[in-house]
Amino acid sequence: MAAAARRISPCWAGTAVGAATVVALVAGCATGGTVFNEVDLKALLHSHGTQSGGGAGSVEIAVSASRADTAEGRFSVVIAEPARVGESWTSAAWSAATVGTLAAGVDPRGLTIEFQPSNTDEGSVDSALLAVGVLAADRAQARLTESATLLGSVLPSGGIANVTGIPATLREASAAGLETVLIPQGQEFAVDPRDGARVDVVAEGAALGLDVVEVSSLREAYERLAATPAPRPGGTAPAIAGEL
Secondary structure (H helix, E strand, O other), X not given: OOOOOOEOOOOOOOOOOOHHHHHHHHHOOOOOEEEEEEEEEEEEEEOOOOOOOOEEEEEEEEEEEEEEOOOOXXXXXXXXXXXXXXXXXXXXXXXXXXXXXXXXXXXXXXXEEEXXXXXXXXXXXXXXXXXXXXXXXXXXXXXXXXOEEEOOEXXXXXXXXXXXXXXXXXXXXXXXXXXXXXXXXXOOEEEOOOOOOEEEHHHHHHHOOOEEEEEOEHHHHHHHHHOOOOOOOOOOOOOOOOOO
C-alpha cells in the first residue's frame, strides 16, 4: 500500500463488536490526521473452538501511524472497515499499539495507530506481529520484509509469549507463500493439533520450504523483519523495562 500521506478515516464501531469494545474504540477515534508512515503485514490467523486448532488462513494488515491535526493529547487505536472483529483481535491491537509505541520511543500524545485488515476471516491474530508493525510505522522510514511473519503475543516487557498450534500454522504459512516464520524462543518442539504428535517445528518448516527462526523479544523480531536496528526508548516517550 502507498506510503504517501493521507487522511485517516473515522473508525468503525459496529454491532458485531461487544458493547464494551465499541465504547473503547469510539472514545479513541480520531477525526483526522496526516499519516507519516504505513507498513504492510501478512498475519497468520488462529482458529477458535475447533479440535484441529492452529491455522485458520492468513490476512494482510496495513498498519499506519498519524498525528492529529489538533493537539488533544489523546492516544488512539483504530481498527478500520471492513474489520468486523471480535474482542481477541481488538485486545491484540491495543496491546500491540501500546507496547510498539513505547518501544519506538515516540511521544504518544496525539498519536493514532490504525489497523486495516484486508478481509473479515474469522480467527485471532498475533499481537507480537502487530507490535512490530506499529514500531515500524512509528519510525516513519522503516519497511518490513513481505516474505516473513511472526507468531506469539507481545508482553508488556517486550518479550514474546508462547503460542499453540505452530505445526498447523506453518502449513498455513506455506500455503500463503511465506518464506520465514519467526516463533517464540523455546518453542522448537510443539504439538501438532492434527494428530497430537510432538513435532520439531524447524524440521517441519524446512520440509514445507520455510525457514523457522526463534526470537525472544520484540526488538529481535523487529530487527529480523525490518533488517535494521531497533530504536531505543527515549525522548518524550516513557521507557519501559525489559527487553525493548
